[in-house]
Amino acid sequence: MKAADAAGNSDATPASFSWTITIPDTTPPDTTITASPSNPSNNPNPSFSFTSTEGSSTFECSLDGAAFVSCVSPQSYTGLADGSHTFQVKATDAAGNVDASPASTTWTIDTLAPDTTITSGPSDPSTSGTASFIFSATESGSTFQCTLDGAAFTSCTSPKNYTGLGNGNHTFQVKAADAAGNSDATPESFSWTVNLPVGGSIGDATAADFTAGTLDANIYVSQTADGEVILRPTAASEFEGTALPAGWFSTAWSAGGGSTVANGAVTVDGARSGTNGTYGNNRSLEFVATFTGAPWQEIGFGTDFSGTTRQMIFTTKEGNALYARFLNGSQNNQTLLSSSLIGSPHLYRIEWNASSIVYFVDGSQVASFARTISSQMRPLISDYDVGNGVLKVDWMRMSPYVSPGTFQSRIIDGGQSVNWGALTWTSSLPAGTSLIMSVRTGNTPTPDGTWSSYVTVPTSGDSVGTTARYLQYRAQLSTTANKSTSVLKDVTVQYTAP
Template sequence: MLRKSLSYDCRKHFSVLLFASMILSIQSTIAANNPVSGKPLRDTTIFQATDAPTAPAVDDGMPIELGVKFRSAQNGQVNGIRFYKGAAKGGKYLVHLWNTTGTKLGEAAFTGDSTIGWKEVLFEKPIEIKASTTYIAAYFSGPGDYASTNPFFTKGVVNGPLRALATGDDGPNGVYKYADAPTFPDDNYGSNNYWVDVLFIPDANAPVAATPTTTDNATAAAPVKDTLPPAISNVHTAPNPDGSVAVTWTTNENADAAIRYDVSPDSLTLHMEETSPATSHNLHLTKLTPGITYYFRIISKDAAGNTIVKPTIGAPPLSFKLPEAPCAIDKAPEELNAGTPDVGTLITADGAVTLQPMVSEEFASALTTIPAGWKGARYNTDGTTVNNKGVITVSGTHMFSENTYEPGSSIEFAATFTEGNYQNIGFSIDEGFNNGPWVMVGEAAPDGNLYARASNNTAISLGTRLFDAQHRFQIKWNPGGFEFYIDGDTKPAAVINMPVKTNMFIQVSDYVSSDNNLSIDWMHVAPYALTGSFTSRAFDAGDITDWGAITWHGDTPAGTSISMAISTGNTADPNDGSWTSFKPINAQGESVAANSRFIQYKATLKTTDNKVTPVLKGVAINCKGNGRMREQVKEALKPSAETPPPGTGLSVKVMPNPSSDYFELATTSGNNDKTIILNVLDSYGRIVEHHQGLPPNGSLQFGQSLAPGTYFTEVLQGATRKTVKIIKVK
């Protein structure tokens, strides 16, 4: 029985071993035909992200070049160098890649912060390296500070295909050179680790070189059980007109996801990654330039560290083109003022088009504080009325119209209320504002609320957030009472049922001079014209382009409408007879379906109720872009030349970036004879903000009015030009 049992167990054990041997053989065959390839989710490095020196940083106070000797088991590309910054100080730092004969293969400047920790610097273009060949990754420390651990390279360090050599494998490791400028490091002290590393990507399908025989001076890599990278399939892109794109793909096993992309197929410098393992991947890129073609590669890495790049390095990258987006835009006062209103329309001071009111008062007066058609009086002897470029501020005074207005009138005005005693704007029966009836937007004693008020003791709160900022108010005088509207709302914020059948004056009143003031920017008095039109400026796309959808936004109260028509041409003058006649647009979002360099729109505003007007606030016409736009974007994306040392050229910094408010430009220059010019360009290369005559060494706040998006600052001093990409966020 014992012999029979032993015999059975031996056969069983032999079968298991045979089966395991077959599996290993199959896996070896698969691995041979499917070598590890592709680009890692993050570049392969010698040291881990958590590796760091434990000893304090050395500060010799003398410039020094420090490096590490390494080899790769595969051909590949060095994207950049990283080094551990041991001291929190600024100065000149440059990274280098050397071969063992002293030839400098690449150089790049570190422009980051001065904090302690690993710092990555990318080369302008990846540098090809060969398998089983020694190279030196190094950096130059101008201040003379560096991290150091000694002894260290008594054994090699292996991570994936990378190997930092042990001292003795190819001479000493841990090399340095004291010099005033970057110099090949060929001195050595012990087996020092100066904490320099590479950002490496193995070539796709590159064979793995044989691992050197392990000696007492080296630590071999751990056995690799999984050598197969993930398989990528079902790659799709979904570009959107808002400047975003969804890139999706699947892998046959759980893996990370990353994408490298840019407008140039030869330099994919932008990246995004998702580190959560999954088999379905969806990366959403934003703030892209509509109408521009982007190129990309996708990367996935499994839990064993096997990575794949698609398409492989050396093959052309994939691409997507963002659809058309607005390239003819009217939204700012200066843009609308470049157009032409007819007798039935008006361009307001805050940048909108309305029907022409019976009275349009901008309060601009070059000779007197109170413009023609208005009178004023003091409540207090120290009361003042001030006109600051068309904004009237009353303090202990009031201003009232010379004429009265009849029932059915409507006033609309932009005003800034503050919490003060008896600040009011509206209708009153007398000039002195002594008797009723009267109807006002305002307040009596301040309690944190702004009210719709009337002489019949009605007071309806309009809200608590209407102070200390300009808002737009409207009072409609109806047969049965008055309706109050705020900031273009189509629904009244308050209704006071108090019929008034006699004419009334218009009042702007602040009773007390010893507290806060009341300001008014403009006022319109209805009735409005029943119809009118506004013709825009001629928009120039810079070249022949396909025009797409047109959209507009504004307010259309009940009984009002806004309609559009389009004309196109290839000359700058829309009246030279070569342009098309205006073609009506039937609905929002309809395609213009035209091909031209120039385009112009005509907006027709109508109302059936002369107490209200439609308000046109902005127009956008999409286009598919053209070659000139793409070149402008590519030029703007080019990095500036390396910043020269202080005192020898123009240095530019923009902070904060990104910003939700303003940016601050700081310039330093050794040329004090020429002033600075600042241009801010949008993603189409159009100048959206301009400043000139700036001092060579100074600062400027800009960009407060920029909408969220990507922009490019162009700083000019004589023939010197610097660009900085900036991002405005919500």
């Protein structure tokens, strides 16, 4: 402010007064723990990091309910005992406001490793090349690592199984680790001796055996009998899984009809099912089916099985009988077959030649018609009446078969060095087909440069005549008759002590 007199003179240096208004800080800071030990933890010397929402804050810490004392981040402790612990920290700002809800974390310290116990193992000595171990730990939730014969420990679960063990001494070890990361420092160990019987036979006879081998693009493992090796057909299905194979359709004849795939077969009830693609003549269709005798159960080549459309089929017609039938508009040929075929599975085959249709059941010709169809058709399965007996097909294959094809077996292990003797096999070789069997041997689990070359075994029952631990056989299939394939049904090789 400034003054002025009556003459108008004004104070050139006005008087001045300044002051500051301070608003009190009554808001406490918020405290956050940013780093803490895992829970559970096997570290008895934990460290904690923490922050506050106000940068100039100071901190007080408490462990396991003790009084809060001044601390800074990070706060460390040493030598804590096993068990549950709780750490708390609270911030105080420059105005003296204290966090009324301290940040808190609770965790468990566990520095004791679990103890591992093997509760079951093979007999000692054992005459088996397989072994199974059951084990447990003193702490629930533990994980395990296993090793056999000094190999590196790898993750495992109980039971742990081994196969293909050779003669001699073996040692299995297992160790547990708990959730805190403590690992058993003294793994549980089990040693035993394997004494495999020397002499016997090993071989392949099932689909599982054959699929364990190596198939080239022209080889197919069928479900015929227990399993067979054949050349790959143009179209085929073993009806495995729970759905029709890719490239197949199912259309109901009436409401409620459909096709169901289960237990290695397709069951058709009130529907027709077949391939989306169509094909020309000079091919065969082969299948195993069970006709129950209900009216109009039909399997074979056709377009859609409606009316008098062209078809070459096995059919029950009006029911309780089975026919081999040819139908193409006004052309109609049929042969009545044995009633004993109804109600049980049989092998059926239709050969669609350029100027004839030939029908077979269980390998025997049952009908033949001199007819010519050059139009495209598809394999079809049909049951007309819903709920009046179903039509079941185990598998279906359509030629031509691609040729040649090569199958190599799984590695056959004699368990030790053995004398490999007679190689025997069962096969089916229709006219125009061939099968060449050969073997190679070695002493490493995987064939390498030390193995012998493949040597042909001319006749089933001929001796391999070599001494080695491992053997692999090869089957070379071929055909010059496109409707037929070589079939390898089973293979056995004998061995004796060297």
